[in-house]
Amino acid sequence: MSLTISFAARTDMGHMRKSNQDSGYAGSHLLVLADGMGGPAGGDIASSIAVAHLAVLDADTQKPEDLLHLLRSHIADAHAELIERSGQDAELHGLGTTCIAILRSGNKLAMTHIGDSRAYLLRGGELNQVTTDHSFVQYLVESGQITPEQAENHPQRSVLLRVLGDSSSEIVLDESLREAIVGDRWMLCSDGLSGVVSAQTIAEVLLNEPDPGAACDQLVDLALKAGGPDNVTVVIGDIVETNDASGEISDVPQIVGAAATDRLAKTRDAASSAGRANQLTAAPPPLPYNEDARPHRSRRTLGIFLGILAFLVGGGFLGWTWTQSQFYVSTHNGKVAIYQGIPQKIGGFSLSHLKETTNLQVSDLEPVARRRLQTPVTRSSLSEARQVVRNFEREHRDGELQKSQNTGKSTSPSNGSAPGSSAPTKQGD
Numbered sequence: 001m002s003l004t005i006s007f008a009a010r011t012d013m014g015h016m017r018k019s020n021q022d023s024g025y026a027g028s029h030l031l032v033l034a035d036g037m038g039g040p041a042g043g044d045i046a047s048s049i050a051v052a053h054l055a056v057l058d059a060d061t062q063k064p065e066d067l068l069h070l071l072r073s074h075i076a077d078a079h080a081e082l083i084e085r086s087g088q089d090a091e092l093h094g095l096g097t098t099c100i101a102i103l104r105s106g107n108k109l110a111m112t113h114i115g116d117s118r119a120y121l122l123r124g125g126e127l128n129q130v131t132t133d134h135s136f137v138q139y140l141v142e143s144g145q146i147t148p149e150q151a152e153n154h155p156q157r158s159v160l161l162r163v164l165g166d167s168s169s170e171i172v173l174d175e176s177l178r179e180a181i182v183g184d185r186w187m188l189c190s191d192g193l194s195g196v197v198s199a200q201t202i203a204e205v206l207l208n209e210p211d212p213g214a215a216c217d218q219l220v221d222l223a224l225k226a227g228g229p230d231n232v233t234v235v236i237g238d239i240v241e242t243n244d245a246s247g248e249i250s251d252v253p254q255i256v257g258a259a260a261t262d263r264l265a266k267t268r269d270a271a272s273s274a275g276r277a278n279q280l281t282a283a284p285p286p287l288p289y290n291e292d293a294r295p296h297r298s299r300r301t302l303g304i305f306l307g308i309l310a311f312l313v314g315g316g317f318l319g320w321t322w323t324q325s326q327f328y329v330s331t332h333n334g335k336v337a338i339y340q341g342i343p344q345k346i347g348g349f350s351l352s353h354l355k356e357t358t359n360l361q362v363s364d365l366e367p368v369a370r371r372r373l374q375t376p377v378t379r380s381s382l383s384e385a386r387q388v389v390r391n392f393e394r395e396h397r398d399g400e401l402q403k404s405q406n407t408g409k410s411t412s413p414s415n416g417s418a419p420g421s422s423a424p425t426k427q428g429d
Helices: 043-055 064-088 136-142 199-208 212-225 273-281 300-313 317-323 367-372 382-407
Strands: 003-012 022-026 030-037 099-105 108-114 118-123 126-129 174-179 185-189 232-241 254-257 327-332 335-346 349-361 377-379
Touching: 003 022, 003 212, 003 254, 022 043, 022 232, 030 043, 030 185, 030 232, 043 064, 043 099, 043 254, 064 099, 064 108, 064 174, 099 118, 099 185, 118 199, 126 199, 185 199, 199 212, 212 232, 327 349, 327 382, 335 382, 349 382, 367 382, 377 382
Parallel strands: none
Antiparallel strands: 003 232, 022 030, 022 254, 030 099, 099 108, 108 174, 118 126, 118 185, 185 232, 327 335, 327 377, 335 349
8 A cells, every 4th residue: 555645735924923934844755844933033044944954855765764864864954054054144143943844654654843833633533732842831731830721821831942943952852753544634833823723623624624725724714813923834744545646636845934935045155165065955945836736746756846946046947937836915006916926036037927916905904914915925826816815805895894884884895896806907827
């Protein structure tokens, strides 16, 4: 029996953050979630570094007995780079990240974990948290000083005891080797989800929504509806048989969050020996994945895909073609708009162009929605990007309705469109 992973990854900046410092990666052999910390000190860089060092492991070439060693080694390399970058740039002092990684070979799974991001396993209809938070409040719970219920609202619940960061202290990972069982559903999440959505609600979504991408979308939406105080990232991987997945599952990875931007590339010091070595040997910053890519690619294609990513950094034609299968929602001339491509530049050359504009004025949006648009909302297909626009339109209509109820006056959508219509103006194919 041959196994694979049906996967998806989603992220959102949340309502109260000015940037997304989470990074997520989902592939047929590897799942990773990293929640960066440090604010201006580069949490987005830290999480991107963790993903970049681990992404190269997503290939059908690993031996089961080597899985834990490979994870441990690549995380150590990421740790060393964090120390090096912090030493070269005073603004990066204090950067760090949580990191959960699951690596598969055949029917074996290896998992490493550090920080307070979580891994959950849904098996036989029951959801269990399989990681333990490396946090101060978790220590208080385990030592009997507070209850789990008290920990949920403890003022020091964000204080972590173990992270991947710029400290020269030895990193201590939680490690385990497990069986990959058909029907299992794994979910990795940042505390932007687990901190505001109950485990019971998470379980209901994972049980009732069979599609990994749709389940990710629902969980992110629930976190936003609960206030969205933090970046929220969800990675889901279902263990399936390859013959059951034939023609349905692509093996091209999905990369989301900070790791899907050029923030990491911009901070490389090309003048230093370490910088030159990075350019020659380090994995390139991961880029968003096309969810609509053809699903019949072979395992060998994954290696070719990673090669295309490297080619893209040099401005290759194939890489450019690949980027144009991506989409994101941002603004254009004061209106909500959809762009085709990725929100990056190589030199002065943009990797995206305007695809559709709507009649939805940014100034008409609620303050929370305007803050969300300060960072491009990336999606893996045009239909998903249009759904983001529809969500903004619905929030606007709900806000107008609430205002009319408060004032006793009737209102209509300011964009003049029928409910649910994005009224797109096409700017190309």
